[in-house]
Amino acid sequence: MKEFFKQKNKGRKALSSSKGFTHTPKFGVTPKGGGFTLIETLVAISIFSASIIGLMSVLASGVSDTNYAKQKMIASYLAQEGIECVRNTRDNYFLYTSTTGKTWEDFVGLDVQEITCPNIDDPNFTRVISITEISPSEVVISSSVSWVQGSGDHNITFLENLFNWI
Numbered sequence: 001m002k003e004f005f006k007q008k009n010k011g012r013k014a015l016s017s018s019k020g021f022t023h024t025p026k027f028g029v030t031p032k033g034g035g036f037t038l039i040e041t042l043v044a045i046s047i048f049s050a051s052i053i054g055l056m057s058v059l060a061s062g063v064s065d066t067n068y069a070k071q072k073m074i075a076s077y078l079a080q081e082g083i084e085c086v087r088n089t090r091d092n093y094f095l096y097t098s099t100t101g102k103t104w105e106d107f108v109g110l111d112v113q114e115i116t117c118p119n120i121d122d123p124n125f126t127r128v129i130s131i132t133e134i135s136p137s138e139v140v141i142s143s144s145v146s147w148v149q150g151s152g153d154h155n156i157t158f159l160e161n162l163f164n165w166i
Contacts, residue, residue, distance in 0.1 A: 064150070067149070068149060068150070068154075071124075071147055071149050071154070072154070072156065074122070074125065075125060075145040075146075075147055075154070075156045076145075076156055076158075078120060078125055078127055078145045079127070079143040079144065079145045079156055079157065079158040080143070080158060081117070081118070081143075082117060082127050082129045082141075082143030082145070082158070083141055083143045083158055083160050085115050085116065085117035085118075085129070086115055086129060086131065086141045086143075086162070087141075087160075087162060089107065089110070089114075089115050089116070090107050090162055093106060093107045094165070094166050104137075104164040104166065107139075108131070108133050108139060110131060112129050112130060112131060115129065117129070124147045124148060124149075125145055125146070125147045126145065126146050126147070127143065127144070127145045128142075128143075128144045128145075128146075129141070129142065129143050129144075130142045130144075134161070136164075137163055137164040138161055138162070138163050138164070139161070139162050140159055140160070140161055140162075141159065141160045141161075141162055142157060142158070142159050143157070143158045143159075144156070144157040144158075145157075
């Protein structure tokens with residue numbers, strides 16, 4: 001084994017410097033050029049800092065977009081719930097006419113405040129429901145939910161046609 005190492009190192013020559021020590025070069029580094037300068041270090045730190053700042057801005061916009069998508073989904077569910085409340089009122093008028101005494105004509109002339117719909121627990125959201133008569137046997141229900149987020153107001157509106165199916 002010792003002979004193997006002697007053969008391996010046999011062809012290498014040691015470098016000598018003016019100070020009298022010898023050094024075998026490793027990985028191409030010589031004793032004269034052995035480190036980074038201050039300017040190289042500052043440039044490397046600035047490149048690293050710029051990449052970290054870019055990454056942080058991308059993450060911040062991703063969080064903001066996710067929060068907007070969450071609020072928009074909640075608003076769409078609340079708008080759909082408004083449509084379902086009006087549809088439920090119409091169906092109750094038709095199915096229980098004998099107990100309520102209400103008919104299609106009562107439904108068409110209904111004040112939106114009379115519709116029983118759950119309250120919205122979140123004060124950031126506001127829902128407005130309207131009923132518009134198109135013909136004697138058809139109405140359009142509009143359920144609009146608005147909310148404030150970030151730098152602006154947002155709004156989502158659902159429309160649905162209901163018919164006199166009796």
